[in-house]
Amino acid sequence: MESRIDYYPTHEHEGFKFRRGRTLPFGATMVPNGVNFSVFSSAATACTLVLFRKHEPEPMVEIEFPQEFRIGDVYSMIVFDLDYEELEYGFRFDGPWEPAWGHRFDKSKIVGDPYAKVIGGRDVWRAEPDWNDMYGHRSRLAFDDFDWEGDRPLETPSKDLVVYEMHVRGFTASPTSGVSAPGTFAGIREKIPYLKDLGINCIELLPIFEFDEWENSRRHPETGEWLLNYWGYSTLGFFAPKAGFAATGRFGMQVDELKTLIKDLHKAGIEVILDVVFNHTAEGDHRGPTISYRGIDNRTYYMLTPEGYYYNFSGCGNTLNCNHPVVRNMVLDCLRYWASEYHVDGFRFDLASILGRDQNGAPLANPPLLESLAYDPVLSKCKLIAEAWDAGGLYQVGSFPAYGRWAEWNGKYRDCIRKFIKGEMAQVGEMAQRIQGSPDLYYYRGPTASTNFITAHDGFTLWDLYSYNWKHNEANGENNNDGSNDNDSWNAGxxxxxxxxETNALRRKLVKNAMCLLMLSRGIPMIVMGDEMGRTQNGNNNAYCHDNELAWLDWTMVDRNTELLQFIKGVIRFRREHPVLRGDRFFEHRDVVGSGRPDIRFHGTQAFWADYSAGSRCLAVELCGEHATPRDDAIYFAMNMHWDGLPFQLPYAGDGRSWKVAINTSMPSPHDIYEKSQAPRLENQGEIIVGPRSIMVLIADRL
Amino acid sequence: MNVVITEVGDVSTIRLDGSIDGKTAPLVREQIAPTLEKASKVILDMTKVNYLSSAGLRLLLLVYREFAAKKGKLVLLNVSPEIQSVMSHTGFLSFFTLAGSDVEAMGAFA
Known part of the structure; x- marks a missing residue:
């Protein structure tokens, strides 16, 4: 490299040597003996590179980009002899302050690089920041060499996934976790044996892009407790991992720590999906701080009203202008970076419907960003999962522009299953669709388009779903006005x-019913951290601001809620043992393989007679294992959400076969779930009694 | 950063004193290069290393691998618990042979 004819400084300023840089890639890139800086602004009149020694209050130098260093709208420069590790950088942009025209340049402010790979300033979780820092969120460089030892994203077929949604900090922050580095990536790594034992094969991490936990922080008016931005749905930079989530963040080693976690998860057969927030940034509306995008190119990065204010489709003050070609490329670069540099297996897009809006906010029939992501060569094996709605009223569950690639969080699955389990009327017909992977919504995409979930981080925990009729969000300090009122929950009396x-036994049964339905349904099941051991948030259904025991996983529940945990492990194992539950095509309701039976049949309390009338709260399903690949046992399950026990007439198990009990949620442990070899044969092969609000699952060995 | 090199029999011991970061790493590398050139058994005594930065870790791994490639054996002696935990969290630890005492270090060569 050093023999290149263009590799020498041509300029000098206050002892710093520099030269014209390369326009691409954007961001700061290490080159031999120097760093290449490149940044875009369509409307700036000048740009200055500001360099800091790490943690120093004042810059060590400010170098204005000579006009000949600008090509098109891109300013680039190579600065020589910089210590990569000790460097922090930012920019000052000169340009008009004309909010009505969308311009909010302010040369007095130092702004961060949209492509920063590491961001300093919040290196240690909850460490009180220096509020007077002239540059609070500082762009840094990251070493990108890492020894992956033959690892790459796992490419587990979607149909086989069992997803576990978790918060990096909440998973091990509690002292009860017993890990050496609580609340960090390293902490999760120590718990890999637990995750493997649970049987899940994918974790979905709540936001891990750098954010400011102090954003909108306040003390609770009564308890005085700090309320923070714990969830982190407020991105400072899309390329930088959250330093405060790394035990080594104080040394700036979060990149290596996160990669090490992902490498070891992959070794254990566990995929990693990131919850990514491209709908807005942490800059808020016109009253918010200028951190990066606003001061670099406000009109490009944000959707603005004709008066120059911020459209607020995210409910968080601003809306990222995702279908502007430049912003679209940034999103693409970002996801490619996480997929290739961090070996991330997939992404869940928060409020993804915003990604389908045009620059004025109108929904697009053919959104370029979603199409680009669907066909991208680097992302082609990544899972792309949309939260198919936004805060601006666009609800696209079943109609999200999918290009044969996109899956969705199936909100309708959640709503229907909740209503069915609590015994609401007129749910059976829709249940039949949900169990099958929602062909009514995803007929042309297949069941793996449906991420099935009953609970998520946002809302009640599964235990609270059956302990509370109403939300109890007083601890959030907003007079219980925040959080959803439509929970379809039931407090069991x-x-x-x-x-x-008795109340607790009923609650356990309802939780088991929920987990059963989730694991018996086609699609991708997702459970939430702690639901497997009955985690409670004391009825809080919006714990976004709690960095405390309310939101942290209490590991003593592993021993206190053994029954629930054993059952849920068992039902996850049951799903993974039975390919007939995990097809990636919809049932055809006919005999496709010559087994003498259709792939799926519905029954009611009478065989072959499913009752879909409004008063019915029962449904039974029979799956033909001969239709599965590889061939599987036959499975029959009866769901009785009625308050009385009911007899269900059984279909004939087949010549030489008999029905055995795999699961019965009305029985206490250990008779609630059996390993296959232990499953007791039914004495009466013609009928079963399914207890009140219970599910029974039967298997008949394959021929 | 201070580097002291001693030889006992066919084992060379390199004592590092100070912190290894982006600034000192290249100097360390320069100073230990001649020893690595001729020796085949090397103890890197880390007793007095109080800080290992990202660049420091990378240097260490690079040296270790280059040395291993020419059939040399390098052992890290007395890495402080704090540095060990950083090395563990960042995945570097598993690549190295560590020893808690001279005897253990000598044993690693057997």
Whole structure:
């Protein structure tokens, strides 16, 4: 490299040597003996590179880009002899302050690089920042050499996934986790054996892009407790991992720590999906701080009203202008970076419907960004999962522009299953669709387009779903006005924690019913951290601001809620043992393989007679294992959400075969779930009694 | 950063004193290069290393691998618990042979 004819400084400023840089790639790139800086602004009149020694309050030098260094709208420069590790950088942009025209340049502010690979300033979680820092979120460089030892994204078929949604900090922050580095990537790594034992094969991480936990921080008016931005749905930079989530963040080694976690998860057969937030940034509306995008090219990065204010389709103050070609490329570069540099297996897009809006906010029939992502060569094996709605009223579950690639969080699955389990009327017909992977919504995409979930981080935990009729968000300090009121929850007779054994037994049964349905449905099941052991948030259904025991996983529940945990492990194992539950095509309701039976049949309390009338709360499903690849046992499951026990007439198991009990949620442990070899044969092969609000699953060995 | 090199029999011991970061790493590398050139058994005594930065870790791994490639054996002696935990969290630890005492280090060559 050093023999290149263009590799020498041509300029000098205050002892710093530099020369014209390369326009691409954007961001700061290490080159031999120097760093190449490149940044875009369509409307700036001048740009200055500002360099800091790490943690120093004042810059060590400011170098204005000579006009001949600008090509098109891109300013680039190579600065020589910089210590990569000790460097922090930013920019000052000169340009008009004309909000009505969309311009908000302010040369007095130092702004961060949209392509920063590391961002300094919040290196240690909850460490009180220097509020007077002239440049609070500082762009840094990252070493990108890492020894992956033959690892690459796992490419697990979507149909086989069991997803576990978790918060990096919440998973091990509690002292009860017993890990050496609580609340960090390293902490998750220590818990890999637990995840493997649970049987899940994919974790979905709540936002891990750098954010400011202090954003909108306040003390609770009564308790005085700090309320923070714990969830992190407010991105400072799309390329930088959250330093405060790394045990080594204080040394700036979060990149290596996260990569090490992902490498070891992959070794254990566990994929990693990131929850990514491209709908808005942490800059808020016109009253918010200038951190990066606003001061670099406000009109490009944000959707603006004709008056120059911010459209707010995200509910968070601003809306990223995702279908502007430059912003679209940034999103693409970002996802490619995470897929190739971090070996991330997939992405879940927060409020993804925003990504389908044009620059004025109108929904597009053929959104270029979504299409680009669907056909991208680097992302082609990544899971792309949309939260198919936004805060601007666009609800696209079943109609999200998918290009044969996009899957969705199936909100309708959640709503229907919740209503069915609590015994609401007129749910059976829709249930039949949901169990099959929602062909009514995804007929042309297949069942793996449906991420099935009953709970998510946002809303009640599964235990609270059956302990509370109403949300109890007083701890958020907003007079219980925040959080959803449409929970379809049921408190099982008593609001809140109960000491009554019967109430608790009923709650456990309802939780088991929910987990059963999730694992028996076609599609991609997703469970939430802690639901497998009955985690509670005391009825809080919007714990975004709690960095405390309310939101952290309490690991003592592993021993206290053994029954639930054992059952849920068992039902996950049941799904993974039975390919007939995991097809990636919809059922055809006919005999396709010559087994003498259709691939799926619906029954009611009478065989072959499913009752879809409004008063019915029962449905039974029979799956033909001969239709599965590889061939599988036959499975029959009866769902009785009625408050009384009911007899279900069984279909004939087949010549030489008999029905055995795999699961019965009305029975206490250990008779609630059996390993296959232990499954007891039914005495009466013609009928079963399914207990009140219970599910029974039967298997008949394959021929 | 201070580097002291001693030889006992066919084992060379390199004592590092100070922190290894982006600035000192190239100097360390320069100073230990002649020893690595001729020796085949090397103990890198880390007792007095108080900080290892990202660049420091990378240098160490690079040296270790180059040395291993020419059939040399390098052992890290007395890495402080704090540095060990950083090396563990960042995945570097598993690549190295560590020893907690001279005897253990000599044993690693057997």
């Amino acid at each position: 008593w609001e809140g924690e109960s000491t009554d054994p």
